[in-house]
Amino acid sequence: MIWDNELNDRKRAILRSIINDYIQSAQPVGSRTIARKHELGLGSATIRNEMADLEELGYITQPHTSAGRIPSDKGYRFYVEHLMEIHSLEREEMVKIKEAMEERIDELNQLFRRASIIISSITGYTSVVMTPQLKRAAIKSVQLVHVDEKRTLVVVVAGIGVVQNKLVKHDYVLNDDTLLQKLSAALNSIMTGKTIDEITVPMITELQHQIKAPDQIVYPVLQAVGECVRKIESTEVYTEGIINILNHPEFSDLLKAREILELLKEEDILADLVKGSPSKHHFDFKIGSENEINQLKDLSIITTVYGREGQDLGTIGVIGPTRMAYGKVVSAIQYMRDLLDREIIRIFGDNS
Amino acid sequence: MIWDNELNDRKRAILRSIINDYIQSAQPVGSRTIARKHELGLGSATIRNEMADLEELGYITQPHTSAGRIPSDKGYRFYVEHLMEIHSLEREEMVKIKEAMEERIDELNQLFRRASIIISSITGYTSVVMTPQLKRAAIKSVQLVHVDEKRTLVVVVAGIGVVQNKLVKHDYVLNDDTLLQKLSAALNSIMTGKTIDEITVPMITELQHQIKAPDQIVYPVLQAVGECVRKIESTEVYTEGIINILNHPEFSDLLKAREILELLKEEDILADLVKGSPSKHHFDFKIGSENEINQLKDLSIITTVYGREGQDLGTIGVIGPTRMAYGKVVSAIQYMRDLLDREIIRIFGDNS
DNA sequence: TGTTAGCACTCTCACGCGTTGAGTGCTAAC
DNA sequence: GTTAGCACTCAACGCGTGAGAGTGCTAACA
Numbered sequence: 001m002i003w004d005n006e007l008n009d010r011k012r013a014i015l016r017s018i019i020n021d022y023i024q025s026a027q028p029v030g031s032r033t034i035a036r037k038h039e040l041g042l043g044s045a046t047i048r049n050e051m052a053d054l055e056e057l058g059y060i061t062q063p064h065t066s067a068g069r070i071p072s073d074k075g076y077r078f079y080v081e082h083l084m085e086i087h088s089l090e091r092e093e094m095v096k097i098k099e100a101m102e103e104r105i106d107e108l109n110q111l112f113r114r115a116s117i118i119i120s121s122i123t124g125y126t127s128v129v130m131t132p133q134l135k136r137a138a139i140k141s142v143q144l145v146h147v148d149e150k151r152t153l154v155v156v157v158a159g160i161g162v163v164q165n166k167l168v169k170h171d172y173v174l175n176d177d178t179l180l181q182k183l184s185a186a187l188n189s190i191m192t193g194k195t196i197d198e199i200t201v202p203m204i205t206e207l208q209h210q211i212k213a214p215d216q217i218v219y220p221v222l223q224a225v226g227e228c229v230r231k232i233e234s235t236e237v238y239t240e241g242i243i244n245i246l247n248h249p250e251f252s253d254l255l256k257a258r259e260i261l262e263l264l265k266e267e268d269i270l271a272d273l274v275k276g277s278p279s280k281h282h283f284d285f286k287i288g289s290e291n292e293i294n295q296l297k298d299l300s301i302i303t304t305v306y307g308r309e310g311q312d313l314g315t316i317g318v319i320g321p322t323r324m325a326y327g328k329v330v331s332a333i334q335y336m337r338d339l340l341d342r343e344i345i346r347i348f349g350d351n352s
Numbered sequence: 353m354i355w356d357n358e359l360n361d362r363k364r365a366i367l368r369s370i371i372n373d374y375i376q377s378a379q380p381v382g383s384r385t386i387a388r389k390h391e392l393g394l395g396s397a398t399i400r401n402e403m404a405d406l407e408e409l410g411y412i413t414q415p416h417t418s419a420g421r422i423p424s425d426k427g428y429r430f431y432v433e434h435l436m437e438i439h440s441l442e443r444e445e446m447v448k449i450k451e452a453m454e455e456r457i458d459e460l461n462q463l464f465r466r467a468s469i470i471i472s473s474i475t476g477y478t479s480v481v482m483t484p485q486l487k488r489a490a491i492k493s494v495q496l497v498h499v500d501e502k503r504t505l506v507v508v509v510a511g512i513g514v515v516q517n518k519l520v521k522h523d524y525v526l527n528d529d530t531l532l533q534k535l536s537a538a539l540n541s542i543m544t545g546k547t548i549d550e551i552t553v554p555m556i557t558e559l560q561h562q563i564k565a566p567d568q569i570v571y572p573v574l575q576a577v578g579e580c581v582r583k584i585e586s587t588e589v590y591t592e593g594i595i596n597i598l599n600h601p602e603f604s605d606l607l608k609a610r611e612i613l614e615l616l617k618e619e620d621i622l623a624d625l626v627k628g629s630p631s632k633h634h635f636d637f638k639i640g641s642e643n644e645i646n647q648l649k650d651l652s653i654i655t656t657v658y659g660r661e662g663q664d665l666g667t668i669g670v671i672g673p674t675r676m677a678y679g680k681v682v683s684a685i686q687y688m689r690d691l692l693d694r695e696i697i698r699i700f701g702d703n704s
Numbered sequence: 705t706g707t708t709a710g711c712a713c714t715c716t717c718a719c720g721c722g723t724t725g726a727g728t729g730c731t732a733a734c
Numbered sequence: 735g736t737t738a739g740c741a742c743t744c745a746a747c748g749c750g751t752g753a754g755a756g757t758g759c760t761a762a763c764a
Contacts, residue, residue: 030727043737048728066727066744107519145495147509153517155507157499163519165505167459169699243595243613246606254604261595347521382756395708400757418715418756 006057007078013040014050015059016083019071023323026249028068073288076300076322080285086327089335093122101339108162111343112238115316115336120241122332125320126264128274128303129238132312134158136195137232142225144184146177154221156228160312161348164228172216182211183221196229235314237267248321250298259295264319269293274303274317283330288322300324304333306340316340358409359430365392366402367411368435371423375675378601380420425640428652428674432637438679441687445474453691460514463695464590467668467688472593474684477672478616480626481590484659484666486510488547489584494577496536498529506573508580513700516580524568534563535573548581587666589619600673602650611647616671621645626655626669635682640674652676656685658692668692 007015017038021029031051035044051069054060059075062068071079089097100118105111112129120127137158145153150173155165174180190203208218242264251257263269273291276284286301302324303317316337318329359367369390373381383403387396403421406412411427414420423431441449452470457463464481472479490511497505502525507517526532542555560570594616603609615621625643628636638653654676655669668689670681 028727032727044727045729045737045739046735049736052729062728064744065729066725066742068727140500141498143497143505145497145507146493147507147515148492148513151513151515153495153507153515155497155499155505155517161500161503163499163503163505165507165517167515243610243617246610246613252606254598254606254609257606258595258598261598265595380756384756396756397708397710397758398706401707404758414757416715417758418713418754420756 007054007059010040010042011050011054012083013038014047015054015071015075015078018051018054018060018069019075019079019083022070023325026323028063028070030068033068071323073290073322076287076326077285077290080287080326084327084330086331086334088331089122089328093332094335097122097335097339101343105343108344108347109236109238111340111347112236112314113240115340116238116240119316119318119332119336120244123318123320123325123329124241124247125244125318125324125329126239126241128270128315128317128319130271130274130315131236131238132307132314133235134160134162134233134312136197137162137229138193138195139191139229140193142184142187142191144177144180144187144221146174146180149173149175152180152217152221154224154228156225156232158229158232162232164231166224166227166231168220168224170217170220172214174217179213179217183213183218186211187221187225191225196226196233235271237270239264239267239270245321248323250321250323256295256298260299263293263295273301273319274315276303280305280309280313283333285326298322300326302326302329302333304337306337307344308341312344359406359411362392362394363402363406364435365390366399367406367423367427367430370403370406370412370421371427371431371435374422375677378675380415380422382420385420423675425642425674428639428678429637429642432639432678436679436682438683438686440683441474441680445684446687449474449687449691453695457695460696460699461588461590463692463699464588464666465592467692468590468592471668471670471684471688472596475670475672475677475681476593476599477596477670477676477681478591478593480622480655480667480669480671482623482626482667483588483590485587486512486514486585488549489514489581490545490547491543491577491581492545494536494539494543496529496532496539496573498526498532501525501527504532504569504573506576506580508577508584510581510584514584516583518576518579518583520572520576522569522572524566526569531565531569535565535570538563539573539577543577548578548585587623589622591616591619591622597672600675602673602675608647608650612651615645615647625653625671626667628655632657632661632665635685637678650674652678654678654681654685656689658689659696660693 014034017034018029021033021037031044031047034047035042051060055062055069058072059078060069061072063070097118101114105114108131112131116127116129140157140159143155145155147153147167150171151167151169152174153165153167155163157163186207190207191199204222242261245251245260246257251260282304284303288300289297291297291299291301298321299319300322301317301319303315305313306316307313316333318333320329366386369386370381373385373389383396383399386399387394403412407414407421410424411430412421413424415422449470453466457466464483468479468481492509492511495507497507499505499519503519503521504526505517505519507515509515538559542559543551556574594613597603597612598609603612634656636655640652641649643649643651643653650673651671652674653669653671655667657665658668659665668685670685672681
């Protein structure tokens with residue numbers, strides 16, 4: 001950032017005041033307000049001059065000549081990088097979060113859903129939690145469970161301990177599970193330790209030769225295994241509090257609001273939005289027009305990653321208006337990320 | 353309905369015209385409009401007189417003296433009972449629905465989700481699908497699957513063929529699944545054919561005596577079985593297109609819209625709203641203030657039931673403004689219900 | 705007796721207009 | 735370099751006015 005020195009301390013202080021005020025009030029803020037509220041020991045005229053400079057430099061803009069100033073995307077960018085104060089959460093908020101997270105949870109999807117709900121309720125914005133993406137997961141075991149004569153449950157356990165299952169319906173009539181046991185053992189012998197794309201057609205034909213299981217059962221089962229692996233490897237997106245968007249005056253225009261809600265509903269768009277926080281202990285900000293999608297240029301997105309270092313890293317984030325309480329959101333996400341990390345270790349054990 | 357004769361044919365025709373027009377335009381409709389658009393062979397003055405009568409009887413109201421009339425809840429009620437024409441769906445709509453439903457689906461939740469999405473997209477309103485409630489489901493079998501040394505997957509199959517599973521984490525270290533097989537067999541021997549509340553404590557202690565499995569594994573497993581049964585017996589609510597609400601001019605007031613969205617988000621409220629369509633082949637209408645929840649008095653809800661007669665009946669419905677295209681919605685729901693019935697039989701087989 | 709043309713009346717909505725107030729930029733004095 | 739003062743700008747608000755849609759009522763008609 002070569003521009004860091006473009007602003008002297010006084011300008012920074014004024015910019016910070018403007019943004020803090022605007023975040024709180026959603027109203028353009030004028031020089032008098034700054035002079036009065038924040039004790040900078042400056043008169044309004046001085047502040048006016050500085051504001052004119054800040055405007056020329058592109059940190060703030062004026063909606064119209066006789067209005068106060070509002071921060072530009074560049075202003076917010078400078079704010080999150082240099083000016084923002086991150087005051088930690090209120091004690092009661094922490095308690096609330098902790099209590100909610102400590103209710104007995106032992107499935108991952110519950111955990112993520114819960115986390116998403118809490119973050120959105122604490123911040124008042126929209127939350128997104130993306131599950132870790134497990135690329136090319138090695139299969140640990142495959143189990144077949146006899147449900148009834150025409151249906152079988154396929155269970156796949158992957159390397160780090162994620163489990164998926166799928167019910168298959170087949171035309172072949174199974175009266176007991178002896179065939180399934182044989183098939184299950186055979187599947188394990190060829191699949192264990194491999195990723196799905198290491199399993200080749202010859203292996204399958206070989207398998208069929210060995211145990212002479214009919215096609216009507218083998219194919220559906222294989223397909224289900226593939227489906228389970230796909231589910232294991234794919235990421236899921238949990239989102240909560242989408243309609244919180246409506247609480248903020250910048251979206252009082254129904255048409256715009258609808259458009260945004262429509263977009264945020266789509267999981268793949270959300271996934272696109274929040275992806276790309278590379279390292280841990282680092283927050284990624286996308287502010288307003290830094291976002292690729294044009295309709296969302298009045299939104300900011302704050303994300304970070306959670307999970308065991310180097311392993312399954314998922315993303316957690318918050319979407320809100322550019323005029324977002326950045327400091328508060330950062331601390332909320334931070335707190336939740338730490339809790340998530342702890343819970344994940346509790347559920348999976350610490351095999352790092 | 354003692355009032356059925358309160359309206360002669362002409363009044364009915366006029367009322368129908370008013371409602372059809374209003375459903376389409378969302379504007380108060382005046383006497384001239386009716387006289388012109390619908391060929392009733394009557395002058396506007398005559399219609400004005402009839403409208404005055406209809407107003408006095410409470411079927412329509414005037415927003416203010418010099419505006420046209422809009423239907424009251426009572427008017428809509430009469431409309432759905434006597435006046436509404438149910439023209440079947442457009443051919444292309446049917447094709448669209450059928451194609452969407454015929455993509456390979458073999459899990460029930462996918463089916464319901466899909467149905468919900470389609471209904472909401474066809475009608476442009478909010479759709480709700482409630483899964484069948486299986487009260488006191490008999491357990492058909494319980495299977496335990498060895499996942500890794502500290503985790504076991506519990507699979508419960510219930511009478512009609514519904515399957516649920518839950519992953520349990522236990523402190524006891526399992527190196528292979530011999531113990532699980534024994535436990536599984538024992539569980540089956542005491543649980544098969546019983547509902548969950550027929551299983552008593554003595555049975556459990558007896559079981560523990562027999563197979564000498566440690567508490568650290570038996571208790572978590574039992575709890576998981578209970579959890580699975582709970583999931584099997586509980587209903588789930590699928591809803592889609594909530595924000596379609598915003599498309600309708602009656603909810604252009606952001607505050608009201610937000611309130612409604614907030615309510616429709618809650619699963620239990622939805623469940624409350626749509627419950628209570630007793631018999632099959634019958635539509636249940638809740639119009640405006642007939643609804644218990646005051647904030648939703650501008651909404652109507654149309655529901656019907658699907659599923660195999662006498663057995664697992666679920667509910668499918670649509671929520672929209674009282675000014676809803678009732679005819680269209682009814683035919684869409686009808687069509688979808690038939691498809692759902694067929695699919696359910698396909699998945700479960702017809703063991704009725 | 706039912707229907708309809710005509711008319712006066714009512715009320716909303718959109719438009720234009722002046723006023724108000726917040727906030728600015730500039731200048732001159734400190 | 736800072737600040738008080740002043741003229742200027744512009745959105746927002748309230749108000750009055752006129753157009754338009756729709757009504758109810760009356761009187762005439764079939």
